[in-house]
Amino acid sequence: DGGITQSPKYLFRKEGQNVTLSCEQNLNHDAMYWYRQDPGQGLRLIYYSQIVNDFQKGDIAEGYSVSREKKESFPLTVTSAQKNPTAFYLCASSGTGPDTQYFGPGTRLTVL
Amino acid sequence: QKEVEQNSGPLSVPEGAIASLNCTYSDRGSQSFFWYRQYSGKSPELIMFIYSNGDKEDGRFTAQLNKASQYVSLLIRDSQPSDSATYLCAVNIFSSGSARQLTFGSGTQLTVLP
Numbered sequence: 001d002g003g004i005t006q007s008p009k010y011l012f013r014k015e016g017q018n019v020t021l022s023c024e025q026n027l028n029h030d031a032m033y034w035y036r037q038d039p040g041q042g043l044r045l046i047y048y049s050q051i052v053n054d055f056q057k058g059d060i061a062e063g064y065s066v067s068r069e070k071k072e073s074f075p076l077t078v079t080s081a082q083k084n085p086t087a088f089y090l091c092a093s094s095g096t097g098p099d100t101q102y103f104g105p106g107t108r109l110t111v112l
Numbered sequence: 113q114k115e116v117e118q119n120s121g122p123l124s125v126p127e128g129a130i131a132s133l134n135c136t137y138s139d140r141g142s143q144s145f146f147w148y149r150q151y152s153g154k155s156p157e158l159i160m161f162i163y164s165n166g167d168k169e170d171g172r173f174t175a176q177l178n179k180a181s182q183y184v185s186l187l188i189r190d191s192q193p194s195d196s197a198t199y200l201c202a203v204n205i206f207s208s209g210s211a212r213q214l215t216f217g218s219g220t221q222l223t224v225l226p
Contacts, residue, residue, distance in 0.1 A: 035216075040120075042200060042216040043156070058213075090155055099144045099204050099214060103155040 003027065004104035006091050011109045013078070013085065021076045021107045023091035032074035033092040033101060036060060043090060049074055078109065086111045115139065116203050118217035126225050131188040133220050135201030138182070144204035145177055145184045146214065151197045159199075160186070191224040198222070 004025045013019045023032065031050045035043040045058030049068040063082025068074055074093075078085045088108050092101040115138045125131045133147075144163055148156035162168045162175040162184065174187040184203075188195055198219040205215040 040218070042116075042218040044216075045213065048213065100146065100158065100161055101202075101214060102158065103148075106155045 004091060004093055004102060006089075006104040006107050008107060009105065011107055013109060013111050015111060016080045018077055018079050019109070021078065021089055021091075021109070023074045023076065023104060024072055025074075025091075025093045025104075026072060027093055027095065027102070028071070029093035029095040029102075030071070031094045032068070033094075034058075034064070034066065034074070034076045035090045035092065037088040037090060046076065046089075084111075085109055115205050115215045116201055116217040118199075118201050118220045120218060121221040122223055123220055124223045124225055125191050127191060127193060129191050129224075131191045131195065131222055131224070133186040133188075133199050133201075133222065134183060135185065135203075135217055136183045137201075137203045137205070137215075139203070139205045140179070140182065142179075142203045142205055144214075145175070146202040147173075147175060147184075147186045148200040148202060148216075149195075149197045150200055150219065156200055188222075191222075193224045193226050196223050 007022045033048040034046040044060050046064050047066040049055035065077045090106045091104040094101045118135050146161045147159045149159050150156045160175045162177045168175045172189045176185045198221045200219045201217040202214040
């Protein structure tokens, strides 16, 4: 089955820790995205990548880092510099069609 | 000014009625418009996209686009309790600097009453 997988589904972080969220896709999509969603709010773009070994900051990149070493994978690291990381994190990808993005199931991060 | 605006709701309609969800956007250069459905605790799933002025129908769903007035709407006919969810409008905003980015509204929460 083609799709986007994210792991883990739930993640708990202690203050001062870095954590990495996984995102993998087997849709052969070029572009991948990371969004953050807070309760009752829409999606805010953290980082995006349109090609391997290249990525761009989104609207709220501070305290986050990414890498894109393989087409299939786009991991997100939430660093200790992110002061309020508790949120629902969504990974998406899009192919050669205009802008249509498909989402993974999400990772819910909670800071203890 | 928000780039993509939706009424947050909640919007309640009786089962079998037509639900109408509206979205306005700020960038006149936008060309791609999307509706996503998000159940509580789940990720968004794509319902429809529309690029041209007018109506686009897919089953019980109709997307309507009016670029002159800068709004896009979603009609759900014969609403079912299973349609109860938050509906997110997404727009390609060229002012973001990339043709591959979408800007999302904050969503409208729809409840269909049995």
